[in-house]
Amino acid sequence: xxxxxxxxxxxxxxxxxxxxxxxxxxxxxxxxxxxxxxxxxxxxxxxxxxxxxxxxxxxxxxxxxxxxxxxxxxxxxxxxxxxxxxxxxxxxxxxxxxxxxxxxxxxxxxxxxxxxxxxxxxxxxxxxxxxxxxxxxxxxxxxxxxxxxxxxxxxxxxxxxxxxxxxxxxxxxxxxxxxxxxxxxxxxxxxxxxxxxxxxxxxxxxxxxxxxxxxxxxxxxxxxxxxxxxxxxxxxxxxxxxxxxxxxxxxxxxxxxxxxxxxxxxxxxxxxxxxxxxxxxxxxxxxxxxxxxxxxxxxxxxxxxxxxxxxxxxxxxxx
Numbered sequence: 001x002x003x004x005x006x007x008x009x010x011x012x013x014x015x016x017x018x019x020x021x022x023x024x025x026x027x028x029x030x031x032x033x034x035x036x037x038x039x040x041x042x043x044x045x046x047x048x049x050x051x052x053x054x055x056x057x058x059x060x061x062x063x064x065x066x067x068x069x070x071x072x073x074x075x076x077x078x079x080x081x082x083x084x085x086x087x088x089x090x091x092x093x094x095x096x097x098x099x100x101x102x103x104x105x106x107x108x109x110x111x112x113x114x115x116x117x118x119x120x121x122x123x124x125x126x127x128x129x130x131x132x133x134x135x136x137x138x139x140x141x142x143x144x145x146x147x148x149x150x151x152x153x154x155x156x157x158x159x160x161x162x163x164x165x166x167x168x169x170x171x172x173x174x175x176x177x178x179x180x181x182x183x184x185x186x187x188x189x190x191x192x193x194x195x196x197x198x199x200x201x202x203x204x205x206x207x208x209x210x211x212x213x214x215x216x217x218x219x220x221x222x223x224x225x226x227x228x229x230x231x232x233x234x235x236x237x238x239x240x241x242x243x244x245x246x247x248x249x250x251x252x253x254x255x256x257x258x259x260x261x262x263x264x265x266x267x268x269x270x271x272x273x274x275x276x277x278x279x280x281x282x283x284x285x286x287x288x289x290x291x292x293x294x295x296x297x298x299x300x301x302x303x304x305x306x307x308x309x310x311x312x313x314x315x316x317x318x319x
Contacts, residue, residue: 043181043213045136045159045189045211045213045229046065046312048095048107048109048136048138048157048159048191049193050105050107050138050140050142050155050156050157050191050193051140051142051145051153051155051193051195052097053097053098053099053105053107053140053142054099054318055099055100055101055102056099056100056101057098057099057318057319058096058097058098058318058319059096059097059098059316059317059318060094060095060096060097060316060317060318061093061094061095061096061097061314061315061316062092062093062094062314062315062316063091063092063093063094063095063312063313063314063315064090064091064092064093064312064313064314065089065090065091065093065310065311065312066088066089066090066091066310066311066312067088067089067090067091067307067309067310068086068087068088068307068308068309068310069087069088069089069305069306069307069308070085070086070087070088070305070308071294071305071306071307071308072303072304072305073297073299073303073304073305073306074299074302074303075298075299076296076297076298076299079303084118085117085118086116086117086118086126087115087116087117087305088115088116088117089113089114089115089116090113090114091111091112091113091114091133092111092112092113093109093110093111093112093314094109094110094111095107095108095109096108096109102142102145103141103142103143104139104140104141104142105139105140105142106137106138106139106140107137107138107140108135108136108137108138109135109136109137109138110132110133110134110135110136110164111132111133112130112131112132112133113130113131113132113133114128114129114130115128115129115130116128131165132164132165133164133165133183134161134162134163134164134165134183134184134185135161135162135164136159136160136161136162136189137159137160137162138157138158138159138160138189138191139157139158139159140155140156140157140191141155141156141157142154142155142156142193143155146195146196146197146202146205148200148202149200151196151197151198151202152194152195152196153193153194153195153196154193154194155191155192155193156190156191156192156193157189157190157191157192157193158188158189158190158191159188159189159190159191159213160186160187160188160189161185161186161187161188161189161213161215162186163184163185163186163218165183165184181213181215181224181227183218184218184219184220184222185215185216185217185218185222185223185224186215186216187213187214187215187216188213188214189211189212189213189214190211190212191209191210191211192209192210192211193207193208193209193210194207194208194209195207195208202237203236203237203238204234204235204236205234205235205236205237206232206233206234207231207232207233207234207235207247208230208231208232209230209231209232210228210229210230210231211228211229211230212226212227212228213226213227213228214226214227217257220258221258221259221260222256222257222258223256223257223258224253224254224256225253225254225255225256225257225267226253226254227251227252227253227254228251228252229249229250229251229252230249230250230251231247231248231249231250231274232247232248233245233246233247233248233274234246241279241280241281242277242278242279242280243277243278243279244275244276244277245274245275245276245277246273246274246275247273247274247275247276248271248272248273248274248295249270249271249272249273249274250269250270250271251269251270251271251272252268252269252270253266253267253268253269253270254267255267255300264301264302265299265300265301265302265303265304266300266301266304267299267300267301268297268298268299268300268304269297269298269299270294270296270297270306270307271294271295271296271297272292272293272294272295272307273292273293273295274290274291274292274293275290275291275293276288276289276290276291277289277290283318284317284318284319285315285316285317286315286316286318287313287314287315287316288313288314288316289311289312289313289314290311290312291309291310291311291312292307292309292310292311293309294306294307294308
C-alpha cells in the first residue's frame with residue numbers, strides 16, 4: 001500500500017482560470033483512454049456481507065445502484081463546475097449466497113453496468129459504455145456467531161475476481177475501466193468482520209468490517225492496483241421486521257497504472273457516511289436500500305471527478 005505517491009499533471013489553478021484547468025484535465029483523460037479520474041462505478045465488494053448467511057440456505061439478491069460521479073475535487077476542496085458535464089453509472093447486480101453449513105458460506109456476484117459521461121464543454125451528446133462486469137466469488141468462514149449466550153461475532157473471507165467483464169467497448173473510445181473498479185482484470189481480496197451485541201436480544205449491534213483488494217492488469221495494461229477499506233458503525237433490528245444501519249467508511253486507493261506507469265489524477269483517500277435499511281416482508285422475501293454521502297476526500301493529483309451521490313435498492317429471496 002505504498003503506491004499512493006504519484007506524478008501530477010502540469011495544470012495550475014489560478015483565480016479566474018478554473019474552467020481552463022478543468023478543460024485541461026478532461027483532455028488528459030481522453031488521451032489516457034478516459035479512465036484516469038478514479039470515477040468508475042459501484043465496486044463488486046459493495047454487495048458482499050461475509051457474515052450474513054444461514055446453514056443450507058440460498059439467498060438471491062437483485063439490486064440496482066445509481067452512482068453520480070460528477071463532483072470535481074482538487075485534493076480535498078470541491079471545485080465549482082458550471083459546465084454541465086456529468087459522469088454516471090447505473091448498475092444491476094445479482095448476488096447469490098449459500099450457507100454450506102453454520103460456519104462456511106460461498107457467495108458469487110456479477111453486475112451489468114451502464115456508464116454515461118459528457119466531459120465536453122460544447123453540450124455534445126456524450127459517450128456511453130455498457131456491459132457485463134467481472135465476477136466476484138467469496139468463500140467466508142464464521143467461527144462464532146451472536147446468540148442469546150454469545151455477544152461476539154467473527155467472520156473472515158477470501159475472494160477471487162474473475163475477468164468476465166467487457167473490456168473493449170465504448171463509443172467513441174473504449175473506457176471499460178470506468179464501468180467498474182478493476183474491470184476486465186483478475187484479482188483477489190481478503191475480508192474480516194467483527195460484531196458485538198449489547199444484550200441477549202441482540203437488537204443493537206456494533207460492527208467493524210475490513211476489506212483489502214488487489215487487481216492485476218487487464219488486456220490493455222490498465223490496473224486499479226490495491227485498495228483498503230474499513231467500515232464501522234451500529235445497526236438496529238426491531239420486532240417489526242425492519243432494521244437500520246449507520247456506517248462510516250474510510251477507503252484508501254492506490255494510483256492506477258497503465259503498462260506499469262502511474263496515471264495522474266487517480267488514487268487517494270475517502271470518508272463516507274452510509275445509512276441503510278431493510279424490511280422483511282416474510283421469512284423468504286425482503287427489501288432494502290442505502291445511500292452513500294461523501295464526507296471527506298484527500299485525492300491525488302490536481303483534479304479528480306469523484307462521488308457526488310450514490311443510492312442503491314435491492315430485493316432478496318431466501319429458500
